[in-house]
Amino acid sequence: MRLHHRLIPAVALVCSHIVTGQASAEGAKPSPQVSHKRGRAPTSPATQLPSNAIPQTEDFAARRAVAGGQPEGYRGRAADPELTALRAAEKALFPETLSGFQPGWSWGRLDPNVQDTGLPPAVEALPSARVAAARDAEWLASLAMPDFPVRLDERVVEYLRFYRDSEKGRAILQVWARKVGRYTGAMVTELSKAGLPRDLVWLSLVESGHNPTIYSPAGAAGLWQFIPSSGRMYGLTVDKWVDERLDPMRSTQAAAKYLGDLYQRFGSWELAMAAYNMGHGGLMRSVLKYNTNDFWKLSSLEAAVPWETALYVPKVFALAIVMNNRRAFGIGDVPPDPAVTFDTIYVKSGASLEDVAKAAGIPLDALRAMNPQYLSGRLPPAAGEGEAGARKWAVRVPQSLGRKTTANLVDAPLRNEFVPYVLRFGDTVETIAARCRTIAERLAALYEFYAGTALVPGTVVLYPRLPYVQQ
Numbered sequence: 311m312r313l314h315h316r317l318i319p320a321v322a323l324v325c326s327h328i329v330t331g332q333a334s335a336e337g338a339k340p341s342p343q344v345s346h347k348r349g350r351a352p353t354s355p356a357t358q359l360p361s362n363a364i365p366q367t368e369d370f371a372a373r374r375a376v377a378g379g380q381p382e383g384y385r386g387r388a389a390d391p392e393l394t395a396l397r398a399a400e401k402a403l404f405p406e407t408l409s410g411f412q413p414g415w416s417w418g419r420l421d422p423n424v425q426d427t428g429l430p431p432a433v434e435a436l437p438s439a440r441v442a443a444a445r446d447a448e449w450l451a452s453l454a455m456p457d458f459p460v461r462l463d464e465r466v467v468e469y470l471r472f473y474r475d476s477e478k479g480r481a482i483l484q485v486w487a488r489k490v491g492r493y494t495g496a497m498v499t500e501l502s503k504a505g506l507p508r509d510l511v512w513l514s515l516v517e518s519g520h521n522p523t524i525y526s527p528a529g530a531a532g533l534w535q536f537i538p539s540s541g542r543m544y545g546l547t548v549d550k551w552v553d554e555r556l557d558p559m560r561s562t563q564a565a566a567k568y569l570g571d572l573y574q575r576f577g578s579w580e581l582a583m584a585a586y587n588m589g590h591g592g593l594m595r596s597v598l599k600y601n602t603n604d605f606w607k608l609s610s611l612e613a614a615v616p617w618e619t620a621l622y623v624p625k626v627f628a629l630a631i632v633m634n635n636r637r638a639f640g641i642g643d644v645p646p647d648p649a650v651t652f653d654t655i656y657v658k659s660g661a662s663l664e665d666v667a668k669a670a671g672i673p674l675d676a677l678r679a680m681n682p683q684y685l686s687g688r689l690p691p692a693a694g695e696g697e698a699g700a701r702k703w704a705v706r707v708p709q710s711l712g713r714k715t716t717a718n719l720v721d722a723p724l725r726n727e728f729v730p731y732v733l734r735f736g737d738t739v740e741t742i743a744a745r746c747r748t749i750a751e752r753l754a755a756l757y758e759f760y761a762g763t764a765l766v767p768g769t770v771v772l773y774p775r776l777p778y779v780q781q
Contacts, residue, residue: 390519392482396625399478403468404621446471453638456509456630458579463606465621469628473639483632483641489520490633491646493533497562504566506573509630513583514565516626522558523682531555534565544568550769551690557683558650580605580623584615587622652680653712656702657719662688663705669718670707680706691770735767742771 450462450470460466472479498508517535518524525531529538532555538548544564546554554560572582572590576597584605585593596614597603609620636642657666663684667677684690689703707715731742742765 390521390524392485393516393519395478395482399472399476400621403472404465453631454634456507456512456627456634458507458509458630460627460631461580461606463624463627465624466627466631469624470631473628473632480640483639484644486515486519487636487641487644488647490515491648492650493520493522493558494646495649496559497533500559500562501566504563504570506566506570507579509634510569510579512630512633513569513586513626514562515633516622516629522561523556532561533558534561536561536564540568549690551686552683553685554683560683576603578603578605583623583626584608584619588616588619650680651709652706653709653715654704654706655712655716655719657689657705659689659701659703660691661719666705666707666715666719670711670715672708672711677705677707680708731771733765733767733769733771737765737767739765 446467450467473483474480494511497511497514501508501510514520514533518533520533522533523531524535526535530536531553534555536544536546536555538555541548541555541561541564544567546557546560546564548555554564569582569586572585573579575590576582576585576593581593581597581603593615596608600608600611600614602608605615605623608614609623632639632641636644663677663681664674664687667674670677678684684703684705689705733742
C-alpha cells in the first residue's frame with residue numbers, strides 16, 4: 311500500500327509530460343507546469359457567471375411535476391389578492407381544533423354529573439352573549455336572502471360578522487364590489503338559461519375572485535376553476551393552442567351544466583357546492599359512510615369532509631347574502647366596473663392575433679385581454695383540408711369595431727401562409743423542422759417549445775410554407 315502511494319505522484323508527472331509533449335509536437339504552446347499544491351478557497355462566491363456560461367431557463371415540465379399541476383403564477387397569472395387575504399383571515403376566524411377541549415393549559419369546566427335524560431347539563435350563556443345573540447337575530451332577520459335555501463349556521467354568521475365589522479373584511483368587499491360589474495350580468499344570464507339559481511354566480515367569486523385568467527397550484531383555471539379533465543368532460547377545449555376554461559362565457563356554460571348535474575345527484579345546494587369543491591366521488595363516499603345527506607352534520611364530523619369544504623359552503627352562503635344586501639355591508643355606494651362588452655368576429659384557423667389587432671386598430675395586449683383563451687400568438691390550426699381546414703374561430707373585439715375589423719382582414723395581404731402538421735410519436739423540434747423544411751429555432755420560438763416540453767402525438771402545429779416573415 312505504501313508503494314502505491316509513492317507511485318501516484320510519479321505517474322501523474324509522467325502523464326503531465328506526455329500531454330505537454332504531445333501539445334508541443336502539434337505546434338501548440340506548451341502549457342505551464344501544473345502545480346499540485348492546493349490553493350486557498352475563495353472567500354466569497356463570484357458575483358456573476360463567466361461570460362461564456364450558458365444561461366439557464368426554467369424547466370416548466372419539471373415545475374409542473376414538482377407542483378403537481380400548474381405552478382403558482384404560471385404564464386404570469388398570479389393568485390387573486392382578495393382571496394389570499396380571505397384565506398389568511400379564516401385561519402383566525404376558524405382555527406382547526408378538536409371538539410371537547412380548549413387549546414392551551416385550561417381545559418375549561420367539565421362537569422361529570424349527568425342529568426336523568428342522559429345529556430350533559432346545559433351551560434347557561436353569559437348575559438353579554440345573550441344580548442349579542444339577540445342583536446344578531448334581529449340583524450339577520452332584516453337581511454334579504456339569496457334565491458337558494460340558506461341555513462344561518464354559526465360559520466355563515468361568523469363570515470357575515472367579518473365582512474360587517476372587520477376592516478380587512480370591508481376592504482375585501484370594496485374591491486369585489488367593483489370587480490363583479492365586469493362579468494356578473496352575463497354569467498347570471500347563462501345561469502338563468504340553465505334554470506339554476508342566479509345567486510350561484512357568487513360561487514364563482516369565491517373560486518376565482520372573478521379573475522378569468524387565474525390558475526391554482528392544482529392546475530384549476532378560469533372563473534369557475536375547472537381542472538383540465540373536468541373542463542373537457544363538459545365540452546371545454548384544453549390544449550396547447552386554446553384553453554376555454556379562460557373563456558368567461560364558455561366556462562360559465564360548462565359550470566352551469568356541472569352544478570345542475572351535482573344538484574340532480576345530491577338533491578341539495580349545500581351538497582352540490584361541497585361536491586364542486588371536493589369532488590362528487592369523495593362526497594358520495596362520505597354520505598354512504600356516515601349515512602347522512604345533511605351537509606351540516608357531515609361538516610361537523612371528523613374526517614367526513616375536508617376542512618376547506620367545511621368552510622367553503624358557509625363562505626358561498628355568506629357572500630351571496632352580502633351581495634344581496636350591499637348597503638347593509640357598506641358597499642351600496644361602490645360603483646361597479648363597467649360590464650365587458652364586445653363584438654364577435656370569426657377568423658380563419660392559424661391567423662395571427664397581431665394581424666387581428668392591427669385590423670381592429672387596437673394594441674395586441676388589449677386583444678389578448680379580451681381573448682385569454684387563445685394561448686399562442688395565433689388562432690388554433692385545423693388538421694386536414696376542406697371543411698375541417700376552413701374552420702373559423704370566434705374572436706372578441708371592442709364593441710362597434712366588428713365590421714371594420716372583418717373588412718380590414720379581408721383586404722390585408724397575407725404575410726405568411728401556415729400549413730398544419732400533426733405530431734407523430736417520437737417527433738422532436740429538429741425532426742419536425744427537417745421534415746417541414748423550416749428552421750428549428752423559428753419553430754421553437756413560434757410555439758414556445760421550452761426544454762422538456764412534451765410533444766404529444768396527434769397535436770396539430772403550423773409551420774410557415776412561405777419564407778418566414780417575423781410577425
